[in-house]
Amino acid sequence: MNQVIRLFGAVAVRPAILALISQFEAATGYTIAVRFELNPTVKKQIEAGEPFDLVIINPHMVQDLSALGKVKAGSQVAFGRIAMGVAAKAGSRPLNIGSVAAFKHVLKSARSIAYAADGTSGGYFFALLERLRIADEVKPRLVGIPGGKTALAVARGEAELAVVPVTSILAAAPDVMLVGRFPAELQSYIDFAIGISAGTRDTKAAKELSAFLMSADVDGTLAAKGVERH
Numbered sequence: 001m002n003q004v005i006r007l008f009g010a011v012a013v014r015p016a017i018l019a020l021i022s023q024f025e026a027a028t029g030y031t032i033a034v035r036f037e038l039n040p041t042v043k044k045q046i047e048a049g050e051p052f053d054l055v056i057i058n059p060h061m062v063q064d065l066s067a068l069g070k071v072k073a074g075s076q077v078a079f080g081r082i083a084m085g086v087a088a089k090a091g092s093r094p095l096n097i098g099s100v101a102a103f104k105h106v107l108k109s110a111r112s113i114a115y116a117a118d119g120t121s122g123g124y125f126f127a128l129l130e131r132l133r134i135a136d137e138v139k140p141r142l143v144g145i146p147g148g149k150t151a152l153a154v155a156r157g158e159a160e161l162a163v164v165p166v167t168s169i170l171a172a173a174p175d176v177m178l179v180g181r182f183p184a185e186l187q188s189y190i191d192f193a194i195g196i197s198a199g200t201r202d203t204k205a206a207k208e209l210s211a212f213l214m215s216a217d218v219d220g221t222l223a224a225k226g227v228e229r230h
Helices: 011-028 039-047 060-069 100-109 120-131 135-141 150-155 166-171 203-214 214-224
Strands: 004-010 033-037 054-057 077-082 084-089 115-116 142-145 159-165 175-180 192-196
Touching: 004 011, 004 039, 004 203, 011 033, 011 077, 011 120, 011 166, 011 192, 011 203, 011 214, 033 039, 039 054, 039 060, 054 060, 054 203, 060 150, 060 192, 077 203, 084 120, 084 150, 084 166, 115 120, 115 150, 120 135, 120 159, 120 192, 135 142, 142 150, 150 166, 150 175, 159 166, 166 175, 166 214, 192 203
Parallel strands: 004 033, 004 054, 115 142, 115 159
Antiparallel strands: 054 192, 077 192, 084 159, 084 175
16 A cells, blocks of 8 residues: 555645644554645646546646546545635734625725635636726736745735635744734635545555545634635
8 A cells, every 4th residue: 555645735724634644644654745835736737647546626726637537537526615805924014804895994004905816716806806996006016926835925025915715824924913804895806626536556555645625623723724625
């Protein structure tokens, strides 16, 4: 039996997965080799032949990989969802983003706002600015951050605020603080699903890890890291 499980996941789920790995390894004797990239990058690299045993990315991307024969048919399960939030440097003055009007005011008042230049959350934020009809006003002050390091941009002083999945903000503490989640009317949860590789070296091990990540026993840890179950 191969003792290493290769898990390839999205940057947004990284903090939650890392918090669970040692627990699974201690219980099973397996070793998990993890790698994280932005959602589109994970999909592209798997399409190009990157080996993996388990993948955690957006559900439609898992479906696409299944259609291509990269993910085992019928193995896809919903992992959870992550809310969008606003980050600021730790110690910054509190900001009110509890209503749509307050949220718009904060965005229009910010000197600069970091966003994920090539990630799922960045695409949603751009569309939201258009929907709120403040795109022309806000876009000149946006700072695109590559590689899933958006929350840390505020810690480094590259932007006053950052718009990013809550998991990434919580993981950047204590240098970064969560200003708050998007108002309910504007919230767009980013969904994640698990898929097992069609070419996995150890189907039993991959299924065990998938079942562990889906078990109610880990719900508390996931919630503390910003992942909500449906």
